[in-house]
Amino acid sequence: MRRAARWLVLVSLAISACVSPSDPWERGEALKQAQRRYSEALRWGNLEKAAKYVDPEMRTDFLAYSDVFDTLRISDYDIGEVDLDEKTLAKAEVDVTYHGYVLPRYIEKRVKDHQVWYRDEGSGNDWRVRPEFAAMLDGFGARR
Numbered sequence: 001m002r003r004a005a006r007w008l009v010l011v012s013l014a015i016s017a018c019v020s021p022s023d024p025w026e027r028g029e030a031l032k033q034a035q036r037r038y039s040e041a042l043r044w045g046n047l048e049k050a051a052k053y054v055d056p057e058m059r060t061d062f063l064a065y066s067d068v069f070d071t072l073r074i075s076d077y078d079i080g081e082v083d084l085d086e087k088t089l090a091k092a093e094v095d096v097t098y099h100g101y102v103l104p105r106y107i108e109k110r111v112k113d114h115q116v117w118y119r120d121e122g123s124g125n126d127w128r129v130r131p132e133f134a135a136m137l138d139g140f141g142a143r144r
Contacts, residue, residue, distance in 0.1 A: 027089045027125075031082065031117060034127040039077050039096055045069040055118075055130045062133060068142045074100040075108060090119040102142050111139030 034053055041050035047066050054062045080095040096113045113136045120128045 027119065028082070028084050031084065031092055031127050035079065035082070035094060035096075035115070035117065035129070038129055039079065039098075042098070043074045043077060045072070045074075053127065053129050055128045056120075058130060062131070065133060065137065068137055071103040072100060072137070072140060072142045073103065074098050076100075092117045098136065098140075100140055102140055109140055111136050 038050050038053040041047070041053075047063055047069060051059050051063055076099040078097045078099075080097070082092050082094045084092040094115050094117070096115060098111050098113060099108055100111070101108045114132050116130045117127050118130070119125045
């Protein structure tokens, strides 16, 4: 009987260790994954894939920049610290530094993009971004 009780306690502790009491639905982790996928899609010039994470009200304008990505190459990016609203777990801000260049010039520049993320309740609580995309492109010197 004691052996069964010990196993029950150990299993309970192991399960509870995987879930944060302040974020039981792991929204912070979901945000990190969404932010990484968005940045990766931009890095590889896949605006259609990146657009899935963009605020629906900004999506058409975002996709209008697809011609710019014919000459823009993002070689790397650095994700800053994510500032997640601890009270609501529904809004976050993060600065991402993109490294890239515009063809035919191979002069790499570093440009910071301030991203505001929010949980979109209308889409099943997926994370959406409101990027400062125009400012980022201007920083690279990309023609629009």
